Amino acid sequence: MSDVLPPDVRDDDLPDTMAGEFALGLLDGDARAAATRRVLAEPGFAREVEAWRTHLAQLFDLWPEMPAPDLFARIERSLYGAPAPSVVALPARAPSKFWPSLAAFSSVAAAGLLVVLFTRPLPVPQPPVAPRVVVETSPTLVASITPTAKGTPVTVVYDARAGSLRLTEASLADAKRTAELWVIPAGGTPHSLGLLQTHGGTALTLDAANRARLAAGATLAVSLEPIGGSPTGLPTGPVVATGALSRV
Amino acid sequence: MIDSTPRASVNSAAGTPEAARLRLVETLVRTGEEDRAAFRDLYSLTSAKLFGICYRICGERQAAEDVLHDVYLTIWKRAGAYEPARASPITWLATIARNRAIDWQRAQTVRRASPIEDAPPILDTAPLASDVLLEAESTHQLHACLDSLEERQRAAIRTAFFDGVTYAELAEREAVPLGTMKSWVRRGLARLKACLEG
Numbered sequence: 001m002s003d004v005l006p007p008d009v010r011d012d013d014l015p016d017t018m019a020g021e022f023a024l025g026l027l028d029g030d031a032r033a034a035a036t037r038r039v040l041a042e043p044g045f046a047r048e049v050e051a052w053r054t055h056l057a058q059l060f061d062l063w064p065e066m067p068a069p070d071l072f073a074r075i076e077r078s079l080y081g082a083p084a085p086s087v088v089a090l091p092a093r094a095p096s097k098f099w100p101s102l103a104a105f106s107s108v109a110a111a112g113l114l115v116v117l118f119t120r121p122l123p124v125p126q127p128p129v130a131p132r133v134v135v136e137t138s139p140t141l142v143a144s145i146t147p148t149a150k151g152t153p154v155t156v157v158y159d160a161r162a163g164s165l166r167l168t169e170a171s172l173a174d175a176k177r178t179a180e181l182w183v184i185p186a187g188g189t190p191h192s193l194g195l196l197q198t199h200g201g202t203a204l205t206l207d208a209a210n211r212a213r214l215a216a217g218a219t220l221a222v223s224l225e226p227i228g229g230s231p232t233g234l235p236t237g238p239v240v241a242t243g244a245l246s247r248v
Numbered sequence: 249m250i251d252s253t254p255r256a257s258v259n260s261a262a263g264t265p266e267a268a269r270l271r272l273v274e275t276l277v278r279t280g281e282e283d284r285a286a287f288r289d290l291y292s293l294t295s296a297k298l299f300g301i302c303y304r305i306c307g308e309r310q311a312a313e314d315v316l317h318d319v320y321l322t323i324w325k326r327a328g329a330y331e332p333a334r335a336s337p338i339t340w341l342a343t344i345a346r347n348r349a350i351d352w353q354r355a356q357t358v359r360r361a362s363p364i365e366d367a368p369p370i371l372d373t374a375p376l377a378s379d380v381l382l383e384a385e386s387t388h389q390l391h392a393c394l395d396s397l398e399e400r401q402r403a404a405i406r407t408a409f410f411d412g413v414t415y416a417e418l419a420e421r422e423a424v425p426l427g428t429m430k431s432w433v434r435r436g437l438a439r440l441k442a443c444l445e446g
Binding site: 024025053055059060076079195226228 | 288296297321340371391
């Protein structure tokens with residue numbers, strides 16, 4: 001039996017395989033942007049992308065392991081050692097779990113450093129990771145994200161100096177899905193800014209790449225994603241609210 | 249047909265692949281509860297797998313380390329939302345690693361035209377069920393369907409997945425016109441889809 005398609009089958013006759021191409025990560029530039037728009041606009045296409053990702057995930061079994069460097073102390077410093085954790089709950093919501101256990105963490109970090117000292121041939125202590133503060137000419141941007149269906153608009157305030165984003169309470173998610181916030185730079189593709197709290201407001205501290213994307217004119221969008229957020233790095237669920245960033 | 253193994257029946261069977269998988273699920277769930285000791289365990293259990301992914305796609309050790317660092321920050325932040333019923337823990341973690349590595353690779357101005365040489369080779373066939381990270385419910389359907397493709401179609405799809413490359417890079421590596429490469433992949437995907445749905 002031949003593996004080859006009959007020679008008279010032209011590519012034009014092939015079924016639409018864009019979802020598979022997108023899931024594999026083959027597309028770039030305009031094609032990637034077009035596929036992203038289809039993910040946002042066509043639930044069927046989004047489901048197909050998700051199905052491809054699920055199938056392709058079986059290939060992870062074939063990926064060989066490699067001895068990994070011991071980065072754990074560095075990871076801990078980034079998470080708990082920096083002045084502010086990357087994601088914090090708003091004070092109004094609940095006391096953060098980060099601080100009461102600071103003492104416990106110090107011991108853990110010390111233990112981690114000991115491990116590094118005794119397992120690395122040349123222990124080079126890494127300097128604490130300081131958050132990079134981008135100097136902006138306009139430090140505050142605001143947006144009102146309006147739900148596509150009924151619902152209260154969500155107010156977003158972005159402090160560019162601190163790289164922090166605060167959102168008022170959003171009742172966009174349901175029991176089975178998480179609301180995820182995206183920034184879509186003008187003419188660009190969506191990048192995740194983080195997940196919204198189910199109850200109460202949300203505060204997010206952005207990394208340098210996302211800070212660079214937040215500019216007046218950029219679009220903010222909220223999509224509904226599997227619990228835990230989009231597994232793909234791009235929106236996979238319906239967009240339920242959008243709004244544009246503008247200067248105060 | 250391989251059915252997923254009921255979890256309750258293997259709770260006491262320490263040392264089995266299912267027990268290892270269950271341990272990984274628990275470790276990830278506890279990480280989601282901001283249990284730092286669990287997070288440390290998660291790192292020791294999974295960093296070799298995730299570093300293999302980052303290294304192959306990034307193509308250089310320093311970048312792979314930086315991406316791995318970011319991957320675990322993401323895992324810490326998102327683990328609270330991991331749902332054991334929806335995905336195996338290693339699939340969930342590996343997807344984050346692959347996506348982060350691809351993001352890094354796409355942000356580079358200079359592209360690799362050839363695969364890195366010192367990464368361990370990708371396995372040709374699915375490992376046996378003794379692989380502790382193997383998804384218990386996996387039916388290996390994808391592997392069987394990939395095997396039914398023409399060699400160049402299969403190779404292109406595998407390279408796209410494991411090396412995280414675009415069409416343009418794929419065509420350059422194989423020294424074929426872009427249109428030819430697209431045709432191979434699209435035909436391969438069409439056949440794969442028919443097989444997976446059949």
